[in-house]
Amino acid sequence: MSSLSWFSHRLVPWYREHRRALPWRETRDPYRIWLSEVILQQTRVDQGLAYWQRFVAKWPTVADLAAAREDEVLKQWQGLGYYSRARNLLGAARQVMAEHGGAFPTTHAGLLTLKGVGDYTAAAIASISFGAPEAVVDGNVYRVLARVFGIDTPIDSTAGRKRFKELATRLVDPEHPGDHNQAVMELGATVCTPRNPTCLLCPVQPKCIAFASGRIADLPVKQGTARTRDRFFNYLHVRRDGNLYLRQRTGKDIWQGLFELPLIESEHPLTGPAFAPLLEERLGPGWTVEAHSKEAKHVLSHQVIHACFWTVVPPPGFTPPDDWSLMDPDRHAVPRLIERWLAHTPTSARP
Ligand code: SF4
Numbered sequence: 001m002s003s004l005s006w007f008s009h010r011l012v013p014w015y016r017e018h019r020r021a022l023p024w025r026e027t028r029d030p031y032r033i034w035l036s037e038v039i040l041q042q043t044r045v046d047q048g049l050a051y052w053q054r055f056v057a058k059w060p061t062v063a064d065l066a067a068a069r070e071d072e073v074l075k076q077w078q079g080l081g082y083y084s085r086a087r088n089l090l091g092a093a094r095q096v097m098a099e100h101g102g103a104f105p106t107t108h109a110g111l112l113t114l115k116g117v118g119d120y121t122a123a124a125i126a127s128i129s130f131g132a133p134e135a136v137v138d139g140n141v142y143r144v145l146a147r148v149f150g151i152d153t154p155i156d157s158t159a160g161r162k163r164f165k166e167l168a169t170r171l172v173d174p175e176h177p178g179d180h181n182q183a184v185m186e187l188g189a190t191v192c193t194p195r196n197p198t199c200l201l202c203p204v205q206p207k208c209i210a211f212a213s214g215r216i217a218d219l220p221v222k223q224g225t226a227r228t229r230d231r232f233f234n235y236l237h238v239r240r241d242g243n244l245y246l247r248q249r250t251g252k253d254i255w256q257g258l259f260e261l262p263l264i265e266s267e268h269p270l271t272g273p274a275f276a277p278l279l280e281e282r283l284g285p286g287w288t289v290e291a292h293s294k295e296a297k298h299v300l301s302h303q304v305i306h307a308c309f310w311t312v313v314p315p316p317g318f319t320p321p322d323d324w325s326l327m328d329p330d331r332h333a334v335p336r337l338i339e340r341w342l343a344h345t346p347t348s349a350r351p
Pocket of ligand 1: 144147148191192193197198199200202203204205208209210211216
């Protein structure tokens with residue numbers, strides 16, 4: 001028995017008794033587990049559950065998902081962000097069908113060959129679905145291990161990632177790797193939370209170095225976060241008979257492939273008088289600016305979008321640019337920011 005086996009021996013029984021009842025915990029189907037892992041990388045369990053249920057209801061098997069159209073998948077994914085993950089989901093489902101005869105690879109290495117599947121997801125599927133002794137390491141795991149073992153190597157450094165992965169691998173219970181991994185993550189999500197962990201209910205508290213030494217608030221250590229960039233989006237709400245003008249985002253930028261109102265990006269936030277000249281410069285003379293919204297802030301991992309929605313009237317005889325089309329926004333995948341604006345803009349006021 002390893003000198004570290006106490007960790008799993010305390011955690012796994014605790015997990016079996018206290019775990020939240022979630023549908024992907026009732027199955028070993030790699031498709032459903034993979035879906036849950038990908039969705040939960042984007043959102044909390046309460047919100048992710050609804051997404052997972054909708055995905056499974058619409059596409060019950062990997063073959064069903066593989067046969068879906070990309071815009072349908074993006075629409076189901078709407079609101080979760082990082083749309084490349086939704087594209088990878090579809091790409092990986094098609095790979096499973098085309099390259100693996102419809103069955104998921106059963107090893108960590110095999111799973112890593114699927115689109116968008118990284119070390120974390122591969123370890124989760126391999127351990128939960130196939131009983132492979134692979135360690136999952138995510139933010140919850142970093143926090144639990146840093147505190148229990150009193151490790152102050154920064155979790156966002158190369159040395160830290162290596163050290164935590166090695167420790168997590170040594171800790172995995174080869175008899176129950178799936179439950180072991182889920183137990184560590186569950187402890188991090190429900191007991192050993194970033195702030196105010198409930199140490200008195202914690203099954204590893206008698207061995208926890210951070211608890212014994214009063215260092216809970218100091219662990220885990222982070223080197224520092226990347227600077228975020230502010231961007232200023234001016235969306236054009238053009239009144240016209242029929243639907244709204246939308247355009248599809250192209251190029252290597254956020255929200256690639258999604259639809260949005262015509263956009264003018266500026267270097268700074270603009271006031272009413274400053275916006276009219278920019279509008280004229282981009283789209284020609286004769287526009288009337290009727291109104292504008294308050295700033296809507298949308299925070300992404302490395303960018304903060306400051307958006308303003310301008311209600312504008314085009315000059316008579318205006319011909320829209322080639323990439324503008326009159327569309328029903330409810331039928332297309334739009335960024336969350338646009339979705340929120342639509343929700344607060346009565347349909348009668350839109351076109
Ligand atoms: S005792 Fe407290 S700090 Fe230590 S692992 Fe448990 S919840 Fe986290």
